[in-house]
Amino acid sequence: MESESSSRSTESIHILVIEDERKLASxxxxxxxxxxxxxxxxxxxxxxxxxxxxxxxxVVLLDVMLPKMSGLETLREMRKRGFKMPVLMLxxxxxxxxxxxxxxxxxxxxxxxxxxxxxxxxxxRALHRRVIPSAPTRISLDDLSVDLSGRMVERGGRILELxxxxxDLLEYLMLNKGTVVSREMVARDxxxxxxxxxxxxxxxxxxxxxxxxxxxxxxxxKLLHTVRGVGFVMRSGEE
Amino acid sequence: xxxxxxxxxxxxxxxxxxxxGLILFGFVCVASALHYLHLQDQxxxxxxxDMETVEGLLYFEPDGRLSLRxxxxxxxxxxxxxxxxxxxxxxxxNVLFRNSKLGNDSLGGARTASEGSADxxxxxxxxxSGTHVLVLxxxxxxxxxxxxxxxxxxxxxxxxxxxxxxxxxxxxMPFALLAAGFAGSKVANKALDPLxxxxxxxxxxxxxxxxxxxxxxxxxxxxxxxxxxxxxxLERLEKSFQxxxxxxxxxxxxxxxxxxxxxxxxxxGAQADYEAKKYRDIIGSMLEEVSRLTGxxxxxxxxxxxxxxxxxxxxxxxxxxxxxxxxxxxVRVLAEDKGQAILLSVKDEVDLSADRPFMRMALVxxxxxxxxxxxxxxxxxxxxxxxxxxxxxxxxxxxxSVADQGPGIPEDxxxxxxxxxxxxxxxxxxxxxxxxxxxxxxxxxxxxxGGIVSVSSPANxxxxxxxxxxxxxxxxxxxx
Numbered sequence: 001m002e003s004e005s006s007s008r009s010t011e012s013i014h015i016l017v018i019e020d021e022r023k024l025a026s027x028x029x030x031x032x033x034x035x036x037x038x039x040x041x042x043x044x045x046x047x048x049x050x051x052x053x054x055x056x057x058x059v060v061l062l063d064v065m066l067p068k069m070s071g072l073e074t075l076r077e078m079r080k081r082g083f084k085m086p087v088l089m090l091x092x093x094x095x096x097x098x099x100x101x102x103x104x105x106x107x108x109x110x111x112x113x114x115x116x117x118x119x120x121x122x123x124x125r126a127l128h129r130r131v132i133p134s135a136p137t138r139i140s141l142d143d144l145s146v147d148l149s150g151r152m153v154e155r156g157g158r159i160l161e162l163x164x165x166x167x168d169l170l171e172y173l174m175l176n177k178g179t180v181v182s183r184e185m186v187a188r189d190x191x192x193x194x195x196x197x198x199x200x201x202x203x204x205x206x207x208x209x210x211x212x213x214x215x216x217x218x219x220x221x222k223l224l225h226t227v228r229g230v231g232f233v234m235r236s237g238e239e
Numbered sequence: 240x241x242x243x244x245x246x247x248x249x250x251x252x253x254x255x256x257x258x259x260g261l262i263l264f265g266f267v268c269v270a271s272a273l274h275y276l277h278l279q280d281q282x283x284x285x286x287x288x289d290m291e292t293v294e295g296l297l298y299f300e301p302d303g304r305l306s307l308r309x310x311x312x313x314x315x316x317x318x319x320x321x322x323x324x325x326x327x328x329x330x331x332x333n334v335l336f337r338n339s340k341l342g343n344d345s346l347g348g349a350r351t352a353s354e355g356s357a358d359x360x361x362x363x364x365x366x367x368s369g370t371h372v373l374v375l376x377x378x379x380x381x382x383x384x385x386x387x388x389x390x391x392x393x394x395x396x397x398x399x400x401x402x403x404x405x406x407x408x409x410x411x412m413p414f415a416l417l418a419a420g421f422a423g424s425k426v427a428n429k430a431l432d433p434l435x436x437x438x439x440x441x442x443x444x445x446x447x448x449x450x451x452x453x454x455x456x457x458x459x460x461x462x463x464x465x466x467x468x469x470x471x472x473l474e475r476l477e478k479s480f481q482x483x484x485x486x487x488x489x490x491x492x493x494x495x496x497x498x499x500x501x502x503x504x505x506x507x508g509a510q511a512d513y514e515a516k517k518y519r520d521i522i523g524s525m526l527e528e529v530s531r532l533t534g535x536x537x538x539x540x541x542x543x544x545x546x547x548x549x550x551x552x553x554x555x556x557x558x559x560x561x562x563x564x565x566x567x568x569x570v571r572v573l574a575e576d577k578g579q580a581i582l583l584s585v586k587d588e589v590d591l592s593a594d595r596p597f598m599r600m601a602l603v604x605x606x607x608x609x610x611x612x613x614x615x616x617x618x619x620x621x622x623x624x625x626x627x628x629x630x631x632x633x634x635x636x637x638x639x640s641v642a643d644q645g646p647g648i649p650e651d652x653x654x655x656x657x658x659x660x661x662x663x664x665x666x667x668x669x670x671x672x673x674x675x676x677x678x679x680x681x682x683x684x685x686x687x688x689g690g691i692v693s694v695s696s697p698a699n700x701x702x703x704x705x706x707x708x709x710x711x712x713x714x715x716x717x718x719x
Binding site: 114165183191193194199200201202203206207210227228229230 | 519520522523524525526527529530533534568569570572573575576596599600603604607677
């Protein structure tokens with residue numbers, strides 16, 4: 001009932017994915033492996049508890065809807081047995097009730113299905129980090145440098161003029177540089193909107209287009225990339 | 240039995256009979272007791288007369304014995320006096336006389352302190368033989384010597400008579416109760432029959448026949464009121480069933496479009512060998528459609544939750560002016576892209592108590608709508624002002640209106656613009672993104688706050704959307 005996927009480094013973070021939907025489980029497992037995590041998949045709560053008793057697990061990804069032993073029951077049992085690692089719940093219902101019950105049962109965070117993969121990665125990073133490192137004042141990528149306290153953007157020695165909103169968006173992308181940021185994350189973290197809606201989507205596109213014009217148009221190497229259907233990412237490589 | 244008792248009409252009858260029986264029993268007891276007391280009273284008066292007669296008949300014989308004149312009893316009616324119990328005591332307690340009826344029994348033994356001192360002294364006692372007697376004592380002089388005369392009557396006959404009466408009344412009770420039960424069940428049936436009729440009718444009304452109604456015979460009585468309430472419930476049920484049906488058909492229709500795209504793109508992609516970049520493009524394109532689907536489902540769920548009342552408004556107090564400016568700042572980039580100008584004029588500064596994120600979404604949708612359907616280089620005017628509304632209490636209302644220079648909305652479509660998935664011109668829509676949920680969300684958000692969204696077409700062209708909101712929350716039931 002379980003399978004372990006190998007990873008790039010043995011010291012990497014070990015994630016236990018408890019999900020009975022096999023297609024989703026294998027997709028998550030694959031995606032996490034690509035992200036450099038070590039992954040074990042359990043399809044039932046009972047199987048998960050067995051894995052936990054045998055191996056060291058850093059983060060648990062738990063589906064609420066499981067056959068036989070439900071996700072909440074599994075979570076309670078885990079906590080009862082003294083497993084204290086962070087747990088990220090996957091719920092398919094967007095009802096507040098469900099979230100509250102999950103958090104009450106000892107979950108550290110929750111994510112509503114269908115979720116965007118970059119969002120899942122971001123949540124796992126946040127959970128594992130636990131202690132938030134002190135915010136940097138300057139982030140650089142290639143020849144781009146963003147001064148967060150002075151709100152200044154410089155590339156190749158030239159200062160770029162950005163509007164306030166453009167800067168907010170760029171700052172967010174830079175804080176997550178190297179990883180893809182989904183539209184949901186942008187809506188929530190930059191536009192402070194709990195729901196993502198079409199009007200906002202159009203607004204993002206315009207802002208992204210403007211930032212790209214100022215940031216990348218006159219340079220050979222492009223830094224702001226759109227991963228079609230997934231989101232946006234700041235990186236200096238190809239693609 | 241338990242099934243029988245579980246029916247209201249039977250319980251009612253049972254209660255009725257029970258209470259009636261209790262009252263009747265009490266009444267019988269009181270009547271018997273009163274009857275007994277009345278007879279005892281009569282006995283007492285008879286004893287007084289007897290006492291007076293006896294006093295006249297007592298005499299001392301030469302040897303000092305006390306006797307009763309016997310010649311008196313020659314007359315038949317006076318023989319009755321022989322039925323009494325008679326005892327005469329001297330003041331020092333010696334028995335001077337006892338009649339034959341009394342024999343060796345004593346009518347109360349030695350004299351008690353108060354006995355006979357004042358007029359006639361009445362008391363009840365029980366003889367050694369077990370008979371209950373009512374005794375009358377009187378002190379009076381007989382031929383110069385003071386004696387205590389006691390006259391007693393057995394109360395046995397009147398006791399018997401009373402018990403007989405009691406028994407007779409009790410015997411009649413079952414018949415009375417039977418009659419009461421019969422009458423009670425008739426009354427209960429009469430009262431409850433319309434109810435079971437109503438239940439029968441209601442039973443026939445299923446999800447597919449929600450248009451049927453219960454006939455109301457008299458709207459003023461309780462049952463008529465009940466029927467009205469049920470009818471009202473049916474009406475709301477029918478409405479929500481209809482909404483659900485519309486919703487389901489809308490959704491299945493709307494979900495088909497992105498699903499069809501995903502399927503076609505995937506199928507085409509799977510059939511030929513492409514280079515990696517092309518595949519990434521195909522997957523991206525599919526993901527875009529998935530994202531559209533997800534967004535649609537999220538929005539629909541929000542509306543569904545809102546309509547079923549699950550979603551609670553999280554009210555806070557904020558400045559309308561700031562909210563409008565924020566919404567404009569979000570959408571402004573879209574307008575700039577089309578060379579449009581958004582002109583905001585705030586006539587009145589107002590603080591509003593509402594759910595800010597929802598109101599922001601409503602406003603953004605409204606302004607975005609104006610941007611979307613207006614030609615390039617046109618103007619969008621937003622006006623914030625206070626209006627006095629007499630319709631909703633006397634609290635003042637704030638109106639936020641968005642006027643564009645677009646094609647306007649034909650009069651027959653103005654109502655439906657706010658419906659889910661309603662889009663005006665299907666042909667033009669392909670180039671304008673959106674799924675026709677924006678205005679539905681706006682409509683819901685405003686209505687949830689007790690406000691109204693409306694659209695009109697001013698004489699100088701374009702369309703004018705305006706939302707009117709109560710400044711302070713009004714208690715109202717959403718979706719009426």
